[in-house]
Amino acid sequence: MQVVTIGGFKGGTGKTTLACLLGVAAVKDGFRxxxxxxxxxxxxxxxxxxxxxxxxxxxxxxxxxxxTEQEARTNAKPKHAGRLEPLVRMAAMDGYDLMVIDTSSGNLADVYEAHLLADIILTPMNESPADMHGLFAKLGTQAAPRINYREMIDTVRFDRRRAGLPEQHWHVVMNRVAALPSKVGTVINDRVEAMAQEAGFGVSWSLRDRVAHRALALEGRSVFDNPADGKLTMSELSGRSEVRAMLSLLSRAPERVMPGSFAVEQKAAA
Ligand SMILES: Nc1ncnc2c1ncn2[C@@H]1O[C@H](COP(=O)(O)OP(=O)(O)O)[C@@H](O)[C@H]1O
Ligand SMILES: [Mg+2]
Known part of the structure; x- marks a missing residue:
């Protein structure tokens, strides 16, 4: 089973949209x-x-x-790691081919764990300086957010190396790309390319801004569902191939190794 975690501490970048599209595309392609x-x-x-x-x-x-009831009552942040691992393990034993994890934009223990357990991490960002700073600004710079996603990825990489697990693929997905090129778009793309080298992520995929993707929240209908009249628009067809290009990455990801000892390792490090 492959685990794809969709993350990033900036809200509104398209994490949930991407999670839903990937999940639906995978089911349509016969993956459990x-x-x-x-x-x-x-x-x-x-x-x-x-x-x-x-x-x-x-x-x-x-x-x-x-x-849990107590967490809900006290509004406490979930501090315990180790909640997701049994779920992932059970899904793998149950014969699932793929698990897609949609995370929130906060630096919570289970968001960290979802990244730790991932074979592939996908981080969507819009072609906008706000998303670029919100996700990747260097610590100590003026634009740096208080919670730094890059720093969390570095910690995840360190913890995985220590546990002897294979390196994960990390891909930034340019989202809501405009049909017309713009100056800001060019600047962002150049900077993200440069950051990719430095931070160690790939930027091979993009999703166009499409009305069909916004419509997910109406009836849950996606570009992968045939319309009642059976006629797909060019935009829906292109939307399908953009998402399928990302799914093809899964077959190239290293086979996951079930991390038996993360909980122990984390305690030892604390
Ligand atoms: N490729 C896209 N085309 C059009 N609208 C999009 C696209 N991706 C995301 N959106 C819209 O952007 C908003 C934020 O997306 P969402 O997936 O909820 O982000 P996140 O989960 O990162 O907070 C939503 O209104 C969603 O419909
Ligand atoms: Mg979301």
């Missing part, structure tokens, strides 16, 4: 797929998938990770 929704505030992925089921659209299985 589970989606995990870690965003306990918005629960967007859960609502997309609930809408899909209500509309009788083919959907991945899905789990919403809930707070």
């Amino acid at each position: 797929t589970a989606c995990l929704d870690l965003d306990r505030n918005t629960r967007n992925l859960s609502s997309f998938l609930t809408l899909r089921r209500a509309s009788r659209l083919e959907s991945p299985d899905h789990v919403m990770v809930m707070d």
Whole structure:
């Protein structure tokens, strides 16, 4: 089983949209797929998938990770790592081919764990300086956000190396790319290319800004679902191939090794 974690501490970059599209594309391509929704505030992925089921659209299985009663009462941040590993392990034993994990934009223990357990990390960003700074600004610079995603990825890489696990693929997906090129778009793309070298991520994929993707929140219908009149627009067809290009990465990712000792390692490091 491959685990794809979709992350980034900047909100509104397209994490949930991408998670839903990948999950649906994978199911349509015959992969047994589970989606995990870690965003306990918005629960967007859960609502997309609930809408899909209500509309009788083919959907991945899905789990919403809930707070315990005490966490909900005290509004405490989940501090315990180790909650996701059994879920991932069970899904693998159950014969799933793919698990897509949608994370929230906060630096929470289970978001970190979702990155640690991933075979592939996908980080969507819009062609906008706000997203670039929000995700990748260097610590200590004026634009740096208080919680730094790059720093978390470095920690995840360190912890995986220490546990003897293979290096993960990390891809930044340019999202909501405009049909018309712009000066800002060119500047962002150049800077992201340069950062890719330095931070060690790939930027091979992009998703155009498409009305069809926004429509996910209406009935849960995606570009992969045939319209009632059977006529797909050019935009829907191109939208499909953009997402399928990302799915093809899965077959090239290193086979995962079940991390038996993360909990122990983490305790030892604390
Ligand atoms: N490729 C896209 N084309 C059009 N709208 C998009 C696209 N990706 C995301 N959106 C829209 O952008 C907004 C934020 O997306 P969302 O997936 O909820 O981001 P996140 O989960 O990172 O907070 C939503 O309104 C969504 O419909
Ligand atoms: Mg989201």
